[in-house]
Amino acid sequence: MAAVCTVYTTQSLNSSCSISTPTKSHLGFNQKQVVFYSTGKRSSKRSGGSLITCSAGDSQTVVIGLAADSGCGKSTFMRRLTSVFGGAAEPPKGGNPDSNTLISDMTTVICLDDYHSLDRNGRKEKGVTALDPRANDFDLMYEQVKAIKSGVAVEKPIYNHVTGLLDPPELIKPPKILVIEGLHPMFDERVRDLLDFSIYLDISNEVKFAWKIQRDMAERGHSLESIKASIEARKPDFDAYIDPQKQYADAVIEVLPTQLIPDDNEGKAQPSHGFHAEGSSLALTLASNSPTALTVTSAMRLDELIYVESHLSNLSTKFYGEVTQQMLKHADFPGSNNGTGLFQTIVGLKIRDLYEQIIASKAATPLEATKA
Amino acid sequence: MATLSSLNLVTPRAVASVPDSTKAGPVKVSCLNQPWKRVSQLGSRRMQVLRPVRAAPDRISEKVEKSIKEAEEACSGDPASSECVAAWDEVEELSAAASHARDRQKANSDPLENYCKENPETDECRTYDN
Numbered sequence: 001m002a003a004v005c006t007v008y009t010t011q012s013l014n015s016s017c018s019i020s021t022p023t024k025s026h027l028g029f030n031q032k033q034v035v036f037y038s039t040g041k042r043s044s045k046r047s048g049g050s051l052i053t054c055s056a057g058d059s060q061t062v063v064i065g066l067a068a069d070s071g072c073g074k075s076t077f078m079r080r081l082t083s084v085f086g087g088a089a090e091p092p093k094g095g096n097p098d099s100n101t102l103i104s105d106m107t108t109v110i111c112l113d114d115y116h117s118l119d120r121n122g123r124k125e126k127g128v129t130a131l132d133p134r135a136n137d138f139d140l141m142y143e144q145v146k147a148i149k150s151g152v153a154v155e156k157p158i159y160n161h162v163t164g165l166l167d168p169p170e171l172i173k174p175p176k177i178l179v180i181e182g183l184h185p186m187f188d189e190r191v192r193d194l195l196d197f198s199i200y201l202d203i204s205n206e207v208k209f210a211w212k213i214q215r216d217m218a219e220r221g222h223s224l225e226s227i228k229a230s231i232e233a234r235k236p237d238f239d240a241y242i243d244p245q246k247q248y249a250d251a252v253i254e255v256l257p258t259q260l261i262p263d264d265n266e267g268k269a270q271p272s273h274g275f276h277a278e279g280s281s282l283a284l285t286l287a288s289n290s291p292t293a294l295t296v297t298s299a300m301r302l303d304e305l306i307y308v309e310s311h312l313s314n315l316s317t318k319f320y321g322e323v324t325q326q327m328l329k330h331a332d333f334p335g336s337n338n339g340t341g342l343f344q345t346i347v348g349l350k351i352r353d354l355y356e357q358i359i360a361s362k363a364a365t366p367l368e369a370t371k372a
Numbered sequence: 373m374a375t376l377s378s379l380n381l382v383t384p385r386a387v388a389s390v391p392d393s394t395k396a397g398p399v400k401v402s403c404l405n406q407p408w409k410r411v412s413q414l415g416s417r418r419m420q421v422l423r424p425v426r427a428a429p430d431r432i433s434e435k436v437e438k439s440i441k442e443a444e445e446a447c448s449g450d451p452a453s454s455e456c457v458a459a460w461d462e463v464e465e466l467s468a469a470a471s472h473a474r475d476r477q478k479a480n481s482d483p484l485e486n487y488c489k490e491n492p493e494t495d496e497c498r499t500y501d502n
Binding site for chain 2: 070071075120123124125126128129130131161162164212215216219220221222226229230236237264284369
């Protein structure tokens with residue numbers, strides 16, 4: 001019980017976050033030529049397989065995977081990411097009001113829960129969770145993501161989170177950027193190989209608990225016990241099927257609990273000079289090849305963010321102040337003042353950068369082909 | 373005939389229950405006899421047509437509450453049983469859905485914003501650069 005109380009008092013929990021690029025640390029967070037090189041390598045790997053995939057040429061969709069457990073900020077991240085590409089992301093017009101899809105000019109975000117093979121009743125009968133691969137249809141997921149990637153529209157099922165049933169399918173047309181978000185974007189090797197970039201939101205158990213308290217305590221029927229019981233019951237499946245995907249991610253956003261000033265129980269804002277010091281160390285690590293690119297260990301104030309931004313380099317912004325602008329635009333989103341929002345925004349900018357480089361390299365490829 | 377077709381729009385079910393409405397003869401449309409009902413019918417109908425209704429957060433909240441009770445029951449025997457784990461997973465799924473529904477409600481709380489999303493070309497939604 002003591003443990004529960006301790007965590008409960010950490011509502012003003014300061015999070016320390018770090019982005020790390022575990023295995024492919026050269027992939028998105030370093031100098032441009034490195035990124036360019038790695039995407040080039042990837043596409044040559046793809047075409048070197050068997051046939052040269054000249055499908056639909058330059059209209060090919062860039063596919064991004066976002067993996068995280070439920071309640072770990074996927075939706076917020078998606079809203080920040082689509083905002084970086086401009087335009088508001090909306091559910092499909094005139095479609096199923098319970099659709100999980102978000103569409104904007106550039107991006108379409110689909111939720112992988114739509115590929116549940118067992119609906120809520122089916123899972124209950126068989127005693128499996130949604131985290132369990134047996135509750136998901138990876139064959140269909142692969143077929144459809146592959147089809148969209150090669151420019152073919154698909155009729156994707158809709159998993160209705162309210163009723164727990166599978167609704168009639170909706171038409172998904174190939175967008176410029178397809179984001180697949182959910183529990184298992186990197187679980188199946190075939191799906192994984194279709195991803196141009198992948199992100200894993202690595203939320204430690206303590207932080208997960210704190211976030212779910214914030215999310216659920218106001219909900220009737222919930223208590224600290226129910227929130228804890230739910231996390232603990234799901235943990236074995238989470239550890240078995242979700243967490244291992246981290247190793248395949250191009251970027252991992254890790255959120256760990258910290259108590260920066262142990263005596264500061266009021267959760268006062270941190271002194272700004274300390275903040276700036278963090279900022280300059282950020283710039284250093286971002287430019288180096290060290291796996292840990294960026295660490296924020298501080299509560300953040302949005303009105304001081306522009307100073308942080310001025311100390312960061314290699315952000316892939318289009319103009320000075322773009323990070324701050326994006327953050328202020330969504331100041332009401334969760335994570336705006338604890339570093340996670342900043343990280344999500346920066347990863348969003350990196351993905352935009354990557355997208356533009358993929359497009360540019362595709363435009364360059366036909367020229368090389370004619371030369372050869 | 374023009375009046376008839378506009379009535380068809382308002383009460384499609386009433387018309388559908390008439391065996392053959394194209395034949396001349398008395399058309400039994402309920403709202404002709406009860407014109408005072410028409411206004412309210414039109415009103416409620418129109419709300420539905422304009423905006424497909426997502427599940428209200430209240431409805432999901434009830435489900436969350438129910439699922440927690442069920443999970444506690446399922447776990448009373450063996451807390452490590454697969455029924456227990458699946459039941460808590462359902463709680464998580466519904467809690468997340470309830471939270472998303474609340475967020476959406478917050479985001480859609482401005483009636484003018486909502487109207488302009490669907491009707492950006494109308495006068496009241498026009499924006500000017502200068």
